[in-house]
Each structure stands twice: as structure tokens, then as C-alpha cells.
Amino acid sequence: MALHEVLHGIATSDYWPEAILxxxxxxxxxxxxxxxxxxxxxxxxxxRFAGRIIQxxx
Numbered sequence: 001m002a003l004h005e006v007l008h009g010i011a012t013s014d015y016w017p018e019a020i021l022x023x024x025x026x027x028x029x030x031x032x033x034x035x036x037x038x039x040x041x042x043x044x045x046x047x048r049f050a051g052r053i054i055q056x057x058x
Contacts (some may be wrong), residue, residue, distance in 0.1 A: 020049045
């Protein structure tokens with residue numbers, strides 16, 4: 001829901017930007033430490049996110 005609220009002001013029916021919102025608290029990690037990327041699920045989500053962007057650009 002938070003992501004929808006953030007994008008609501010900038011997205012239009014013709015343009016909806018790719019976005020990802022990851023909460024470090026869901027993974028019991030600290031966003032300050034920067035260790036969230038160590039989670040396999042996070043790596044997979046980021047790879048899928050990047051893949052969608054590459055498809056749009058390609």
C-alpha cells in the first residue's frame with residue numbers, strides 16, 4: 001500500500017514506473033547496516049525488478 005501511495009502522484013494511465021519497496025524489518029535486518037542484500041529472497045526480488053526494467057528498455 002505504501003508503494004501505491006508514493007506512486008499515485010506521479011503515475012498516469014500511460015506511464016507506471018517500475019518500483020520496488022523492501023522493508024528491512026520484514027527480514028529482521030537493519031537498513032543502516034546494508035546487509036539486507038544477503039537474503040536470497042531479496043536478491044531474487046532485485047533480479048526480477050532489474051529484469052522488468054531491461055525488458056522495458058530492450
